[in-house]
Amino acid sequence: MARVAIVDPSARDREHVRGLMAGMDWAFLETECPHYETALGAIQESNPDGAIVGLDADPAMALQLLGQLNVVLPRLPLIVTSGRPDLLVQAFRLGAKSLLDRPVNLEDLSVALKNLASGISLHRRPHGQVVSFLPSRGGAGTTSLAVNLGCIIARNPTRQPVLLDLDLTAGAAAVALDLQPEFRITDLVHDVEHLDLQSLKRALVKGTHGLSVLARPTRLQDAALLGPPHLQRFLALLRIIFSHILLDLGKGWTPLDMAALQRSDVILLVGQPELVSVHNMTLQVQALSQEGLGDKVRIVMNRVGADYGGEQIELKKAEEVIGRPIYWQLPDEYRAMISAWNGAAPLLQTAPRSKVQQALAALAADLCGDPEAAPAKTAKKTLPFTLVPDHSQPSHE
Ligand SMILES: Nc1ncnc2c1ncn2[C@@H]1O[C@H](COP(=O)(O)OP(=O)(O)O)[C@@H](O)[C@H]1O
Ligand SMILES: [Mg+2]
Numbered sequence: 001m002a003r004v005a006i007v008d009p010s011a012r013d014r015e016h017v018r019g020l021m022a023g024m025d026w027a028f029l030e031t032e033c034p035h036y037e038t039a040l041g042a043i044q045e046s047n048p049d050g051a052i053v054g055l056d057a058d059p060a061m062a063l064q065l066l067g068q069l070n071v072v073l074p075r076l077p078l079i080v081t082s083g084r085p086d087l088l089v090q091a092f093r094l095g096a097k098s099l100l101d102r103p104v105n106l107e108d109l110s111v112a113l114k115n116l117a118s119g120i121s122l123h124r125r126p127h128g129q130v131v132s133f134l135p136s137r138g139g140a141g142t143t144s145l146a147v148n149l150g151c152i153i154a155r156n157p158t159r160q161p162v163l164l165d166l167d168l169t170a171g172a173a174a175v176a177l178d179l180q181p182e183f184r185i186t187d188l189v190h191d192v193e194h195l196d197l198q199s200l201k202r203a204l205v206k207g208t209h210g211l212s213v214l215a216r217p218t219r220l221q222d223a224a225l226l227g228p229p230h231l232q233r234f235l236a237l238l239r240i241i242f243s244h245i246l247l248d249l250g251k252g253w254t255p256l257d258m259a260a261l262q263r264s265d266v267i268l269l270v271g272q273p274e275l276v277s278v279h280n281m282t283l284q285v286q287a288l289s290q291e292g293l294g295d296k297v298r299i300v301m302n303r304v305g306a307d308y309g310g311e312q313i314e315l316k317k318a319e320e321v322i323g324r325p326i327y328w329q330l331p332d333e334y335r336a337m338i339s340a341w342n343g344a345a346p347l348l349q350t351a352p353r354s355k356v357q358q359a360l361a362a363l364a365a366d367l368c369g370d371p372e373a374a375p376a377k378t379a380k381k382t383l384p385f386t387l388v389p390d391h392s393q394p395s396h397e
Contacts, residue, residue, distance in 0.1 A: 001240055002117040004079075005031035005046060007039040007065065008054030013081070013102070017052060020106050027113040028197045028240060036061040040068050043076070050077040050116040055087045056102060063087075066094040077119065079112045128239040131367065132247045132264040134257075136271035136280040141302035143167070144337060145270055145330070145360070146248040147176045147211070151346035152364040153244050154210030159368065162204065162212040162242040164234065166260055167250035168223035171216035174205065178344035181205040181215035185234075186222040192233045200237050209346055212242070228259035235263055244368075253287075261288065266367065267296045268327075274308040278318045285322055298327035300363075306332035328363045331355045 006029055008014045014032055021029050031046040033039040036058060043051055051069070055062040059082075069076060079098040080091040088099040098112035135142040146163060153161040164185065165171035174181055183203035188195055204212040214234070217223060238245050247260045261267055269284055271277035281299065288297050299322060301315065319325055336347060336354035343350045347357040 002027045002049045002113060003030040003046075003240055004028070004050045004052055004113070004116070005033060005039075005043050005048040006052045006054075007033040007036060007043075007062075008052075008081075009034055009036065009057040010054060013054050013057075013104075017081075017104060017109065020104065020109050021113070022194070022196065024110060024113060026117050028237075030197060030241065036065045039065055040072065043069070043073065048076075050079060050113075052079045052081065053091075053096075054102070055080055055082040055091060056084065059084070059087050063090055063094060066091055066096060070095040077116045079109075079116065128242045128245050129266070129367075130235060130239070130245045130247065130264045132249055132260055132267045134249050134261070134267055134269050134284070135251050136269060136277045136284060138251060140270045140272060140277060141330070141337075142270045143172050143176060143248055144340070145268070145300065145302065146246050147173055148340070148346050148348070148357070148360050149364050149367070150211040150244075150246050151177075151207075151209040151348055152361050153368065155348070156368075159243045160212075160241065161210075161244040161246060162214065162238055163246040163248060164214045164238075165216040165248050166231075166256060167248055168216050168226060168256075169220050170250060171248060173213050173248050174215040176341065176344065177207040177209070177211065177213065177346065179205045179207050179213055179215070181213070183215075184217045184222075185214045186217040186219075186225050188234070189225045189230055192230050195233055195237070197237050197240065200234065201241075209349070211346075226256055228255055231256060231259050232263070258291070261291070261293055261296075264293075264296055266298060267293065268300050269297055270300045270302055272303045272306070272308075273301055273313045273315055273318050275311040275313060278313050278321055281318075282322050285324055297324065299324050300328045300330065301326050302330045303332040304329045328359070328366070330359045330363075 004027060006014055006017055018029055021027055030048055031042055033042045053062060053066065069078065078096040079100060080088060080096040081100045081102045081104050082088050083102040092099060100108045100112060133142045133146040150161045150163045153159050163173055165173040188203055204214055206212045235245060249257050249260060269281055271281045285297055288294055315326060333354050333356040336351035336356050339350040340347045347354060351357055
């Protein structure tokens with residue numbers, strides 16, 4: 001899949017290329033630059049796999065840009081378009097790989113973009129990781145976990161997380177971050193096969209903490225509009241530009257939830273060490289295993305240390321019953337969590353030193369494969385619970 005930028009002051013020519021590319025599902029027009037002067041910065045920022053540069057609007061400026069790109073981004077594949085053969089020759093000398101006559105025809109562009117896509121170098125960042133957050137019961141802490149983890153991941157400028165609120169009737173992701181979405185996930189359902197990346201990006205709302213969110217519908221009746229084919233298209237597009245796609249699920253086990261789980265790389269099953277949650281997690285792990293998804297499931301025990309009256313279950317016992325080791329523990333910290341929800345902001349802003357925030361940061365590091373996720377001695381000392389993933393085998397599988 002190739003992500004390309006187009007540089008062309010001619011709105012008509014840009015539109016023409018955009019139209020030709022609409023039918024190519026191996027290439028996406030990610031950035032449009034109407035000015036040669038600002039194109040270099042825009043390309044550096046969006047880091048595309050290649051650029052299409054129209055030369056005819058201002059040949060001198062266009063060639064100057066090619067010269068700059070040749071020096072600053074020598075490995076960026078360039079496709080140039082012009083009605084003048086002499087300009088195409090000059091562009092070739094400046095490193096352009098594909099030379100297309102203007103007006104560009106579908107076949108030439110298609111061949112050029114296929115070459116570009118097949119030559120995408122190994123340094124290309126990997127496709128986004130899809131992580132589902134699956135509740136074992138209402139109030140398990142699934143949304144708290146997903147939203148805060150997303151904001152932690154967004155702190156790293158090399159990562160771009162996005163959260164899809166798939167709890168269509170009760171989701172609270174936008175509320176948790178005080179976001180006022182202009183569009184909702186259900187605004188994207190019409191003609192989804194032709195949905196492009198630009199339209200999908202426009203429907204996202206980005207908070208000050210860098211997490212992009214696709215919000216749940218406000219009209220509850222609209223929930224029924226969204227099905228597996230929509231999600232499939234959203235994920236195919238989002239994986240191109242986002243490093244982490246977080247799916248905040250509801251409790252329904254609807255066809256949409258199943259599609260989300262099937263397309264996830266990791267499923268974080270969120271529960272608490274109490275009777276109902278552990279019972280549900282046991283059944284959920286069984287069901288997920290029967291669906292062939294057992295390997296993706298990781299148990300996250302939230303609110304460890306809370307007082308559950310007589311319903312408290314020891315962690316070792318929970319592992320035995322569920323038949324899985326606990327992957328991560330998050331401490332019960334009511335004040336910190338409430339400060340985040342009341343402040344409609346992530347813990348990293350409202351309670352950055354809280355233990356639950358530290359545990360989430362360590363979990364984010366482990367999910368992202370960061371070196372600091374390795375067993376941290378200091379963390380063990382300061383925290384009254386295990387931060388190290390517990391890989392001990394359960395007593396029965
Ligand atoms: N680790 C925690 N310590 C204390 N309270 C928590 C913790 N995690 C979540 N909560 C509280 O639990 C409530 C439900 O959380 P939420 O994330 O909405 O759950 P879910 O999405 O699973 O329904 C919230 O009020 C939140 O403040
Ligand atoms: Mg929730």
